[in-house]
Amino acid sequence: MPLAIAPLVAGCEREDRQYRADPPLLDARGAGRQYTLGERYLNNAYHLSQGKRLYASFNCRGCHFDGGGGIGPALMENRWIYGGTIADIVATIREGRPNGMPSFRGKITDEQIWEIAAYVLSMSGNVSSAAAPNRDDHMQGRPAENRQPTPPPPGDEAPKLLSP
Amino acid sequence: MSDAVIGGGLPVERPVRRRSMPEADLRDIVLGDDELHRRLERTWATPAGLLGRLSSVDHKTVGWRYMITAFVFLFLGGFNAVAMRAQLARPENKLIGPDLYNQLFTMHGTTMMFLFAVPVMQAFAVYLVPLMVGARNIAFPRLVAFSYWIYLAGGLFIWIAFLLNTGPDVGWFAYVPLSGPEYAPGKRADVWAQMITFTEVSSLAVAVATIVTVLKHRAPGMSLDRIPLFVWSMLVTSFVICFAMPAVMIASSCLIMDRLVGTHFLQSGRGWRCCPLAALVLVLRPS
Amino acid sequence: MVGPLVQSALDPHSPQGERLRDLIWIFTAVCGVVWLAVMIALAIAVWRRRASAAPEPSALERAAELRLTIIVGALVGMTAVTVLALTGLSYATQKRVLGRPLAAGMALLVTGHQWWWEVEYKDDEPARTFTTANEIHVPVGVPVTIRLRADDVIHSFWVPSLMGKEDLIPGRENSIRFTAARAGIYRGQCAEFCGAQHAHMALLVVAQEKPDFDAWRDGQIRSADDPNEPERQKGLAAFLAKPCVMCHAVRGTSAAARVGPDLTHVGSRMTLAAGTLPLSRGTLAAWLADPQGVKPGSQMPFVQLDPDELNAISAYLEGLK
Amino acid sequence: MPSRAKIGAAAAILALFGAGALLIASEHPADYRGTVFAAGGPADAQTLMIRFGCATCHDIRGVAAPGAHVGPPLEGIRERVYLAGVLENTPSNLVRWIVDPRGINPKTAMPITGISEAQARDVAAYLYGLQ
Known part of the structure; x- marks a missing residue:
């Protein structure tokens, strides 16, 4: 019975949605001083999913794509050039790195940087799977078959538009 | 005819079955009334002990349990x-935050619809229909007992999740894309979809049992135009359930597959598009 | 500020709203009469005594049976006629309200976001199109067609005094039409549950006389003026240096993002954060200081600002008339 | 048939609920939505505090506004010795502070909201009225 309750209680914490970090807490997390505070983001479904939204909004996709890398390094694997803890990733986003990674200091708020960093870690499976957001639809190289536009049947002069 | 002793159980089909059986035995018409009574008592009695009582398949016991459970959920939903x-x-009251409020009203709608309204109606059917048509028990008694337990499991599942702050918060109709993986993070909507599947399995099983009871287990001489109005209403409702609930189940299964496995039933590709299956979710649409 | 806020389907200010109000009252009256009849029949059935305590099973009487059949048949027929008539009425009203596209008039594009409304004024001349948020101005007596889109989840556009509800569905485009009959401010509200801040997703429709509306539109088409006062200049500099520009646009400056509401003329609006707060310099400062306290869960993040920046930015934004 | 005692108990519970509901509804704070936009609408202290954003940062009893956690609650302000840590607590100082806080303390985050002196006097009177 205690064994059954323990995961339930753990689940409880994951779903706690604190929309705003208290300002002193936010300040204490500057530049990787507080490693343990990252737990709040790594195991929280809400923050991870916000991070996923922001990853797209701030166009991280432009270089890193959906974690596979391209212009920037891949984020899906477990090889980190500048360290793989959440504090390292926060520092990378906030301060930038040589050879192309720009600094987002002052462009993205600290809270959001932590959320994005947590999402980046979730790509390589380094967060609790019970909290991790779904894989993206954009992962699909092309639309699913039933989503593709219907090719006109041969011999039919006017192509019909089936999409709404 | 000794069938009268057995009661409304299975008298009608008897001559047909006898013809197909070997002459050897299984026929109880040679037994005396006392022996028949004893055997029937043994067959239909509730086993002793806690486990025995929990495994009861008597429709009155199960129906009673159904009713009590449904009214407990009514009370919780009312809370x-x-x-x-x-x-x-x-x-601008600050009693409950928006997050908890959304969980509360989703739980309220879900509880009232899926854990009270449908089950309580079926509870009355389980209890009353066999009595009204003169059957000894409801058809498929084990299936009905199973449906009760799975209903209870579904109800407990969602309520424990709610008490642990993982209650669903996407409305009791759970539209995509709000309930999809992008806009409903965490396990909340998963819990909801899973609970729907539990309760729908349960209500389908009871609907089937009710239909079979009414159509096949009526007392001799009770033709369909003589069954009470309540039995009629339960028969019609059960047919409605048989046709409507699978759609709901498919919709909730599609939702949970989209969320957990990454399928694209209800959403797809770049830019969300209403796919035809989303229409199934509209079965749940309140207005 | 032209008058009190109106938000009631029973107090319509447009021909479309009047049709809907008539429909509401007809339904209420018919259903009320039916309810009354049923209750009276029920009361009679409850109070009427039986002929005897233990009645004989009624013998088959041809005449009595026939009478009962006729009564029940007539009642069923009446029920069917009532239901069909109400359904027909409902369809007819819907067709009159939504059926024909309006020939001339104004075209708007409203996009629902979590949790605010983006409003685009379309015009054949590209230079005369502009974007605003959470507040729609329309001229009185001119038919308005609003095309409705959703950016994320399903929303529903509902200004009860002017029109019925219409859903905004991602990947689809719906439309709704209305003609404001009188000047006034009409409050609208998202009518489809859309997440944490669904309750704080309101909008205002301001119906103005044509000259007032034209003046307002000319003001909105202009880019934002450069600030003159030193505090507002500081505010602009802080606005451009802070994360604000990642989401918001102010035409005439380098801020041009389209994620959040367009702020070019934010100071001219009546509300802030989709009807959550009245707009003033004090509420702007409060919203900037703690958006997640005002509207928990909204997409506006908490940005750390020192008191000078806070005051300068709120002064700058308030001056964007 | 339920006994009289049961019916009485049910009635008592219902009455209790009703009384509770009345109690909650009786202290009905000003709702800004219907009033702040009204031309010539009430310009009482509560509406003013909503319109100028006082209630958005401060917790003020009797004023319904979304509660941000920015400034201190304004309960019991008349018992305090200093206002905002810089002014003696007198009515005229409170009015001065409400009208132009940054003129008194340039470092404060409290904005100049554009409230007039007459309006500020109304607000100050309301705040001093809070026990």
Whole structure:
């Protein structure tokens, strides 16, 4: 019975949605001083999913794509050039790195940087799977078959538009 | 005819079955009334002990349990409503935050629809229909007992999740894309979809049992135009359930597959598009 | 500020709203009469005594049976006629309200976001199109067609005094039409549950006389003026240096993002954060200081600002008339 | 048939609920939505505090506004010795502070909201009225 309750209680914490970090807490997390505070983001479904939204909004996709890398390094694997803890990733986003990674200091708020960093870690499976957001639809190289536009049947002069 | 002793159980089909059986035995018409009674008592009695009582398949016991459970959920759903009304009593009240409020009203709607309204109606059917058509028990008694337990499991599942702050918060109709993986993070909507599947399995099983009871287990001489009005209404409702609930189940299964496995039933590709299956979710649409 | 806020389907200010109000009252009256009849029949059935305590099973009487059949048949027929008539009425009203596209008039594009409304004023001349948020101005007596889109989840556009509800569905485009009959401010509200801040997703429709509306539109088409006062200049500099520009646009400056509401003329609006707060310099400062306290869960993040920046930015934004 | 005692108990519970509901509804704070936009609408202290954003940062009893956690609650302000840590607590100082806080303390985050002196006097009177 205690064994059954323990995961339930753990689940409880994951779903706690604190929309705003208290300002002193936010300040204490500057530049990787507080490693343990990252737990709040790594195991929280809400923050991870916000991070996923922001990853797209701030166009991280432009270089890193959906974690596979391209212009920037891949984020899906477990090889980190500048360290793989959440504090390292926060520092990378906030301060930038040589050879192309720009600094987002002052462009993205600290809270959001932590959320994005947590999402980046979730790509390589380094967060609790019970909290991790779904894989993206954009992962699909092309639309699913039933989503593709219907090719006109041969011999039919006017192509019909089936999409709404 | 000794069938009268057996009661409304299975008298009608008897001559047909006898012809197909070997002459050897299984026929109880040679037994005396006392022996028949004893055997029937043994067959239909509730086993002793806690486990025995829990595994009862008597329709009155199961129906009674169904009713009590449904009314407990009614009470819990009403408690949700009271909490919401307390929040709404004043403008900009700070009693309940938006997050908990959304969980509360989703739990209220879900509880009232899937854990009270449908089950309580079926509870009365389980209890009353066999008595009204003169059957000894409902058809498929084990299936009905199973449906009760799975209903209870579904109800406990969602309520424990709610008490652990993982209650669903996407409305009791759970539209995509709000309930999809992108806009409903965490396990909340998963819990909801899973609970729907539990309760729908249960209500389908009871609907099937009710239909078979009414159509096949009526007392001799009770033709369909002589069954009580209540039995008629339960028969019609059960047919409605048989046709409507699978759609709901498919919709909730599609939702949970989209969320957990990454399928694209209800959403797809770049830019969300209403796919035809989303229409199934509209079965749940309140307005 | 032209008058009190109106938000009631029973107090319509447009021909479309009047049709809907008539429909509401007809339904209420018919259903009320039916309810009354049923209750009276029920009361009679409850109070009427039986002929005897233990009645004989009624013998088959041809005449009595026929009478009962006729009564029940007539009642069923009446029920069917009532239901069909109400359904027909409902369809007819819907067709009159939504059926024909309006020939001339104004075209708007409203996009629902979590949790605010983006409003685009379309015009054949590209230079005369502009974007605003959470507040729609329309001229009185001119038919308005609003095309409705959703950016994320399903929303529903509902200004009860002017029109019925219409859903905004991602990947689809719906439309709704109305003609404001009188000047006034009409409050609308998202009518489809859309997440944490669904309750704080309101909008205002301001119906103005044509000259007032034209003046307002000319003001909105202009880019934002450069600030003159030193505090507002500081505010602009802080606005451009802070994360604000990642989401918001102010035409005439380098801020041009389209994620959040367009702020070019934010100071001219009546509300802030989709009807959550009245707009003033004090509420702007409060919203900037703690958006997640005002509207928990909204997409506006908490940005750390020192008191000078806070005051300068709120002064700058308030001056964007 | 339920006994009289049961019916009485049910009635008592209902009465209790009703009384509670009345109690909650009786203290009905001003709702800004219907009033702040009204031309010539009430310009009482509560509406003013909503319109100028006082209630958005401060917790003020009797004023319904979304509660941000920015400034201190204004309960019991008349018992305090200093206002905002810089002014003696007198009515005229409170009015001065409400009208132009940054003129008194340039470092404060409290904005100049554009409230007039007459309006500020109304607000100050309301705040001093809070026990």
